[in-house]
Amino acid sequence: MDDYWQAEFRKRMERFGSAKADGLVPVSIKVRISSGCFHREHSPNAYHLIDDYLAKADLSDVCHHFEEHESGPEILVYVAVTAAGLSFAKSVIELITAIIKARSEGIKRGDRPSDPLELIVRGHTKDGEYFEETVLRIPSENIIAAKLVEDALVKGNSPKQKKRRKKT
Numbered sequence: 001m002d003d004y005w006q007a008e009f010r011k012r013m014e015r016f017g018s019a020k021a022d023g024l025v026p027v028s029i030k031v032r033i034s035s036g037c038f039h040r041e042h043s044p045n046a047y048h049l050i051d052d053y054l055a056k057a058d059l060s061d062v063c064h065h066f067e068e069h070e071s072g073p074e075i076l077v078y079v080a081v082t083a084a085g086l087s088f089a090k091s092v093i094e095l096i097t098a099i100i101k102a103r104s105e106g107i108k109r110g111d112r113p114s115d116p117l118e119l120i121v122r123g124h125t126k127d128g129e130y131f132e133e134t135v136l137r138i139p140s141e142n143i144i145a146a147k148l149v150e151d152a153l154v155k156g157n158s159p160k161q162k163k164r165r166k167k168t
Contacts (some may be wrong), residue, residue, distance in 0.1 A: 013026055026076060033071055035113070037113065042067060046107075047068075050073065050116060063077070100132075114141075116139050117135040134156075
């Protein structure tokens with residue numbers, strides 16, 4: 001893992017915030033293209049749909065921050081930690097689903113490239129250890145249901161399956 005990227009990620013997460021008193025912890029949910037770019041310049045149709053969704057969606061139940069990156073959007077959000085893993089609010093799952101659907105629709109309208117997407121959850125444990133897990137791979141032509149996203153997030157973040165990397 002690139003030390004510079006790790007330091008930048010840590011700073012981004014620290015700017016967003018640390019663990020809250022009510023047991024919520026910050027995580028990053030990344031919708032990343034497997035190869036190439038997934039940002040406004042190469043995917044204007046998708047980002048038009050994403051912008052419309054963000055303008056109309058009720059995300060008042062979650063503290064979040066939406067960031068654009070060349071490799072794809074990232075959502076910083078607070079989630080609850082349960083015995084089963086991380087617990088994601090319905091509005092966060094719907095936002096992720098909307099981003100994935102916008103990408104698919106954008107490709108139909110001419111956005112390029114059309115490589116598959118990966119849904120990645122990452123953050124730091126309470127001990128400061130970095131973790132990252134790819135919980136879902138999505139071919140660009142697939143239409144994704146919110147239930148599939150929710151299942152991937154829940155299953156992928158169970159304590160038995162979580163893969164952790166030591167901080168550098």
